[in-house]
Amino acid sequence: MTDLADYLKSYFGMEEREIDIIRECFLPQTLRKHDYFLKAGQVCHTMSFQRSGLVRYYMDTPEKEVTQWISTPGYFITDLAGLVFDKPARYSIQALEDCELFSIDKRDYDRLAEKVPRWPQLERRFIARCFTYMEDRVFGLLSMTAEQRYKWLFDQHPAIFNQVPLQYLASMMGMTPETLSRIRKKQL
Amino acid sequence: MTDLADYLKSYFGMEEREIDIIRECFLPQTLRKHDYFLKAGQVCHTMSFQRSGLVRYYMDTPEKEVTQWISTPGYFITDLAGLVFDKPARYSIQALEDCELFSIDKRDYDRLAEKVPRWPQLERRFIARCFTYMEDRVFGLLSMTAEQRYKWLFDQHPAIFNQVPLQYLASMMGMTPETLSRIRKKQL
DNA sequence: GCAGTTTTTTGATTTAAATCAAGAACTGCT
DNA sequence: AGCAGTTCTTGATTTAAATCAAAAAACTGC
Numbered sequence: 001m002t003d004l005a006d007y008l009k010s011y012f013g014m015e016e017r018e019i020d021i022i023r024e025c026f027l028p029q030t031l032r033k034h035d036y037f038l039k040a041g042q043v044c045h046t047m048s049f050q051r052s053g054l055v056r057y058y059m060d061t062p063e064k065e066v067t068q069w070i071s072t073p074g075y076f077i078t079d080l081a082g083l084v085f086d087k088p089a090r091y092s093i094q095a096l097e098d099c100e101l102f103s104i105d106k107r108d109y110d111r112l113a114e115k116v117p118r119w120p121q122l123e124r125r126f127i128a129r130c131f132t133y134m135e136d137r138v139f140g141l142l143s144m145t146a147e148q149r150y151k152w153l154f155d156q157h158p159a160i161f162n163q164v165p166l167q168y169l170a171s172m173m174g175m176t177p178e179t180l181s182r183i184r185k186k187q188l
Numbered sequence: 189m190t191d192l193a194d195y196l197k198s199y200f201g202m203e204e205r206e207i208d209i210i211r212e213c214f215l216p217q218t219l220r221k222h223d224y225f226l227k228a229g230q231v232c233h234t235m236s237f238q239r240s241g242l243v244r245y246y247m248d249t250p251e252k253e254v255t256q257w258i259s260t261p262g263y264f265i266t267d268l269a270g271l272v273f274d275k276p277a278r279y280s281i282q283a284l285e286d287c288e289l290f291s292i293d294k295r296d297y298d299r300l301a302e303k304v305p306r307w308p309q310l311e312r313r314f315i316a317r318c319f320t321y322m323e324d325r326v327f328g329l330l331s332m333t334a335e336q337r338y339k340w341l342f343d344q345h346p347a348i349f350n351q352v353p354l355q356y357l358a359s360m361m362g363m364t365p366e367t368l369s370r371i372r373k374k375q376l
Numbered sequence: 377g378c379a380g381t382t383t384t385t386t387g388a389t390t391t392a393a394a395t396c397a398a399g400a401a402c403t404g405c406t
Numbered sequence: 407a408g409c410a411g412t413t414c415t416t417g418a419t420t421t422a423a424a425t426c427a428a429a430a431a432a433c434t435g436c
Contacts, residue, residue: 059327066331084316120308127315128272134322139247141329142362143254174330179423181385367393369415
């Protein structure tokens with residue numbers, strides 16, 4: 001059983017039959033360290049399940065580079081603006097480490113509902129969950145200090161703190177590398 | 189033609205027949221100023237189209253009250269955590285002014301797909317759009333100064349700046365009322 | 377394994393925004 | 407209309423976090 005199957009089962013509560021069908025639609029793909037899954041400005045036409053590795057979503061601005069998100073194994077990787085609305089991506093998605101993915105093209109993705117009738121309901125839950133997570137993130141950014149945001153992210157995703165360069169974590173939490181370095185020191 | 193019909197047509201590109209069906213499912217409702225659409229801790233079981241008035245989403249924390257969002261006519265009001273996952277709301281939703289809504293109960297909402305086959309696709313676009321909007325908001329909070337966030341929100345929703353008490357706008361943009369007052373003064 | 381680069385840490389200083397404080401301008405109420 | 411309670415503005419002060427700067431540590435590739 002692949003990780004994707006585990007995920008589909010535990011997260012979506014899917015049945016064996018559905019899992020098999022979906023798994024067939026996703027094809028193995030690898031990303032090398034520093035490879036781009038998507039570059040800002042391109043229209044994303046792929047949805048991938050991340051089996052291993054680390055991936056970073058970031059935006060380039062005139063002054064600095066802003067890390068929006070770090071994706072870890074067990075997550076899906078895509079840009080909904082592209083996948084759903086055919087809009088060019090506002091951010092780039094790049095591998096921080098070699099990654100193993102299971103990927104499906106937009107065309108096939110849009111036909112999943114034909115093969116798995118329950119797919120629209122499952123996808124609805126998936127996207128709605130992304131939204132509620134973002135609500136929590138906005139709340140954190142509106143109301144917490146740098147140190148509180150650190151603790152919050154640490155509780156949510158302790159794994160990335162050992163693996164991801166500090167500068168990216170800092171940016172993702174809305175602080176400078178220096179500030180994160182000091183907070184981290186204080187926690188010991 | 190009601191505002192809801194206008195919205196369904198222009199935003200979702202729905203046909204007359206579909207619009208009529210959906211409109212029948214949404215019932216008129218009014219909220220008086222200060223009435224709660226939803227209180228934190230309750231499970232939201234309603235989805236409403238906002239015809240008029242102003243609505244505020246906010247969270248209570250030990251130190252302060254954090255305004256998450258101000259909803260204006262033409263938006264839908266709900267808490268997806270409740271509507272999709274039956275989870276208690278993390279925030280309260282309260283009328284800032286008398287409001288006219290068109291509301292549908294969760295039970296009926298979940299049956300919309302039977303009446304309008306295309307509903308799942310439409311809803312998908314709706315929720316995905318909410319998500320991409322939140323991505324932009326997170327980016328803004330990660331990368332912009334208070335003044336830049338002010339300008340951004342002002343471009344996006346100029347209407348609310350005349351109507352909503354400054355303290356709520358400030359909180360929603362992640363700054364204090366004093367800071368917003370000074371920024372606003374500077375803009376003249 | 378070591379030179380060269382990049383990243384992280386640490387300290388000193390600055391700054392944007394928060395806090396504190398008080399007066400002005402609204403709001404609603406009887 | 408006039409008073410009480412908000413809300414908003416303005417100024418003075420503080421502070422959390424940014425910036426600046428340089429050394430230390432950690433990677434990189436040859």
